[in-house]
Every structure is written in structure tokens, then in C-alpha cells.
Amino acid sequence: MSVHSEQPRIGIIGTGAIGGFYGLMLARAGFDVHFLLRSEFDAVVSNGLQVSSAVHGDLHLKPVKAYSSAADMPACDWLLVGTKSTGNAALGPIIRQAAAPGAKVLLLQNGLAVEDELRAVLPDSLHIVGGLCFICVHRVAPGKVMHQAFGAVSVGYHSGPAADDAERLAIIDACAQLFRASEVEAHVMENLQQARWRKLVWNVPYNGLAALLQTGTRALMADPDSRELIKALMDEVVQGAEACGHDLPAGFAEQLFSVTESMPDYKPSMYHDLAEHRPLELEAIYARPLAAALAAGFDMVRVRTLYQALGFIDRSSR
Amino acid sequence: MSVHSEQPRIGIIGTGAIGGFYGLMLARAGFDVHFLLRSEFDAVVSNGLQVSSAVHGDLHLKPVKAYSSAADMPACDWLLVGTKSTGNAALGPIIRQAAAPGAKVLLLQNGLAVEDELRAVLPDSLHIVGGLCFICVHRVAPGKVMHQAFGAVSVGYHSGPAADDAERLAIIDACAQLFRASEVEAHVMENLQQARWRKLVWNVPYNGLAALLQTGTRALMADPDSRELIKALMDEVVQGAEACGHDLPAGFAEQLFSVTESMPDYKPSMYHDLAEHRPLELEAIYARPLAAALAAGFDMVRVRTLYQALGFIDRSSR
Secondary structure: OOOOOOOOEEEEEOOOHHHHHHHHHHHHOOOEEEEEOOOOHHHHHHHOEEEEEOOOEEEEEOOOOEEOOHHHOOOEEEEEEOOOHHHHHHOHHHHHHHEEEEEEEEEEOOOOOHHHHHHOOOOOOOEEEEEEEEEEEEEEEOOEEEEEEEEEEEEEEEEOOOOOHHHHHHHHHHHHHHHHOOOOOEEEOOOHHHHHHHHHHHHHHHHHHHHHOOOOHHHHHHOHHHHHHHHHHHHHHHHHHHHOOOOOOOOHHHHHHHHHHOOOOOOOHHHHHHHOOOOOOHHHHHHHHHHHHHHOOOOOHHHHHHHHHHHHHHHHOO | OOOOOOOOEEEEEOOOHHHHHHHHHHHHOOOEEEEEOOOOHHHHHHHOEEEEEOOOEEEEEOOOOEEOOHHHOOOEEEEEEOOOHHHHHHOHHHHHHHEEEEEEEEEEOOOOOHHHHHHOOOOOOOEEEEEEEEEEEEEEEOOEEEEEEEEEEEEEEEEOOOOOHHHHHHHHHHHHHHHHOOOOOEEEOOOHHHHHHHHHHHHHHHHHHHHHOOOOHHHHHHOHHHHHHHHHHHHHHHHHHHHOOOOOOOOHHHHHHHHHHOOOOOOOHHHHHHHOOOOOOHHHHHHHHHHHHHHOOOOOHHHHHHHHHHHHHHHHOO
């Protein structure tokens, strides 16, 4: 057992909107949090990390234990990865440098099979925990994050040296406790794959349409055509999940639709990725779910249409 | 019989890219052509009509028999309508003012049921002929048209006072002869509805994707995702046509795809309509074919997905 009873050391790999928000919340609660930064290093060293939160108010962490190289980080018991899924294959050396023996790596990303990609580049001695963030958050400037709504995290054990279900449960329970001790709602997931499909029911329509149509949730929910398209895409993802053996609760898509209607206007990450000429997370959010459903006998044709349009703009935007 | 043996008088309703090109070709061949213009009236009176053609060279018509009101036009035996299909319901008074008794109205537009809309606002004494233009042409400035490739027109009798098939055929033959006498390839169509579906196999993918993805045919044909999407959309339209009783020749979609690959880069009219904040022709090119196929039992789901995305940008662009 490597679950710590003493204070664990936490590393944040990728201090963007997700890593910045959760890392700050953990540090604010008294945890020992170390942040790996790239382009934002200088700004964060000078000005600290700032979160302007509609839920928690204006938060400021300064000084920040900031690093420009994983080689300089102390060995961390937990590593929260908030980078884009498009870079997962390159995370191996970075995570190995920052990880204590038997460390737990929590991958806070959307899409399918993101953990599998990471597993392929990490030693067997490290645990991988999958995490889903239900949050409206985006980076507005170096070291500055805007938190508009929600914030819950769901975590599920993916793979690693855990001996049995009891140890797996202990690890994800410990992970959820870290968040709960930091004013972050956290849930333990028994079925990580099903949870990833559930999250896709939101991400597939809203991330893609926000990027393709260059808009936010408010406008998408106000137009009769995009409303119908969102519903149709959600239904397809629900059917794709079912084809893959993950029956979702009745009314699940309708509930997500209704929650989104009551949200403030939100531009999902893919909107910002396109605007800033970053690669879009099309593989994890579209290509893999499409392939999984097709292999199970169901072609999500509307999702594929959206994916192909996004593939074009992804390539032409860079 | 109202088919003229003497020289017919021709009116052009809507002197944009289509009306300007064909009107100039007819006038250049010696026909008596009268042009109705709106915003471009002053420019055309001052500078004439110019067509820069990759096929025919630089053409210039000056002076132009130009009118800013249909009430000022002489009674025309033929009226060529090259306006946007979004305005068809308002064409009644204009056409009635410019039409000689028993005039033939040739509607040069894409999409389904555009003639039906016009029929509803015209007296029974006028013939309506449907026309399809196979041409790469666009307006570059007031009175200036760029003609990149092709130029053929197909015409089919829609409705009106023709007594029998012989008279209907005589009318569309006479129409084709006008074009052929003007260096324009022309074909007579026995089945106007099938021809409109054939044209949709091109317009549905290329018009919509060019507008949605803000690009031309060259880029669409170069990207692997948009290529696959174009093929899938074409296949759906072919199936939609079949559902509606219009079997298209085997290999028809593949042939259109291949022709487009050999074309110069072309931005279809919907691209320009969006760029210039004009209403998109979504009703004729998308909504009516979708409804017709659905009524026949086939839901063109990819076409519907594209249509819904276009509906959003159409409303948000104005």
C-alpha cells in the first residue's frame, strides 16, 4: 500500500485552466502543491496564480512553487495532469521525472482511451487514475483563470500496481478526499469507461459546435437549428455508448441539455484551442468514440459529419 | 403557339453573376436584351457589363439596356431570372410588369421546388421553364463578373399554358436555341425534377461546406476529412433522389467528384452569400430536399446535420 496518511506532495503537470484551478484549490487548502509550467512560467513566478471564480470569489496564490522543468520538481505522490490529450504520447519522460515511487497519476482530460495512451509511456509501477471535470473554466491570460460555474471531479482507477479492488478503491477514495478537503466536490467512479461516455454526451456536441460555429453555449441553445442538432448528436452518443455496452440512465441527455440551458454562456476548450491555433482534441473526443461504436456495430453518422468538418478546420487553422 | 420566329426580346431579372453572364452572352450574339438592375444600376450605366471569362476571354457590353425598375422595361418574350431563390415569393409584380403576353420565364436557380414558389405568384398565362446552370461564375464588383469554367444550361418545362407535350418541347427547344446561338451549351431536360436532384448532388456538399468551412473547392478536395464528408453527403443525396423516385445513373456522384477535382478553385455562391451577409439559399437547397426525402421514407442525416449548422450561421451572420 502506498496510500499516504501523512500530507502527500502533489505535482500539477500542465498549469492551464484545469491544472491551474485545481492546483490552486489544493494549495489553498494547505496541500504541498508544485506546478510545472511552460510558456507561463515567468508570469506565474512574478504575479502568482489567479483564479477569478464565480463560486469561490477572487483567489490568488503567491508565491507559487513553480518549475519550468520536470527534472527540477521534487518527487510527487500525486500528479494531476491537465495538459491537452493531443500531447499524451510525449508525457512519459515528464511524468517519470516528477513521480515518486508508486505515484498516482490523475489524468484530468475528456475523451476515450486517454489513459491507454499514457499507460503505454509510463512504467508499470505508477498508478493511473482517470478523472473527469464538470466545470466551466478557461484561461484568460498567463497565470489567470476564469472559473464560471461548477467544479466537481469524478475519479476512477484505470491501471497500475494496485493488488486488488480494495486497493483500487482506497486510491480513488484518497484522491476524492484530496479534492473534498479543498472545497471541490468529488465522486468515485466504479466504471471509468461508462463515465467517459457520459461526459462525451456533453463534449461531442458542445465542444465541436462551439469551435465549428465560433460561438458559445448561450447562442447554441438559443437557435432552433443548433438546438435540434445538439439533441440529435447527444442521442447518437447515447446510442454509441449503448452499443459499447454502457447503458446510460433514461433521460440522461435531456438532463445535460437542460443543465446547459441554465448555465452562463460558456465557450468550451475546443473553441479556445481553435482561436489560439492549438491542435483540437479530435482524436480523444471524436475519432476514438466513433471507432469504438463502429466496431460495436453502430455508426454515429452525425458525429462523424461534425468530426470531418472539424478535421478540416483543425488542419486549415494551423 | 407563341414561339417566335422573329427575334425575341429578352429581359434579365437580377443581373448578378448568372444573369450578367448569360445576358451578356445573349446580347453579344445580337439578341435584344434588357437588364433589370438594383444596386448595380449606376455602375452598369456608367461602365457597362464586364465578364472576365477563362473560356471566352474578356467581354464587355456597353451601352447596356439597363433599367432600375421593371415598370420601365419593354414587354419581354423571355425573362431570365437569376436572382436568389430566397426572394422568389416577391418576384410576382416584377415579372408581371416585364412580361409580354404569353411570355416564357426561365428560372435559373438551384434547389427543389423553386418554380412552384414562382408559379404561385404568376398568372397562368405565363410559361415557367426551369433552368440549371453548370458554371463556375461569381460577381467580383458592380457590373463585373468572373467566369472561371463551364457554362452549360439545362432547361425543362415546368408549368403554364402549353397545350401539349409538343408545345412544351417547342418552348424548351426554342430556349436551348437562344443559348446555342450565343455560344452557350444547352440541353433540353425531359425530367426537370430528376435534373434538380442531380444538381443537388453537387450543390448540397460544395455550397454548404464552402460556406461553413469558409473555403473553396480546391481546399475541400485536398483534405482527407472533407473529401470523405463530400462523398458521404453525395451518397446521401443520391439515396434521397432514389427515395423520391429519381434513380440517378450508376457512378454519377463519383463523376461529379472527379470533375470537381479537375476544376480550378471555385467558391460557390453560398460562400459569397455568407461573406456578403446575404440570406443563404437553405430552403431550396437543403430544407425542401430533406423534407421530400423524409416524406418518401429516407432521412438524409448527414445533409440534415450540415443544414442545421448552416441554419445557425445564416441567422448569426445577419
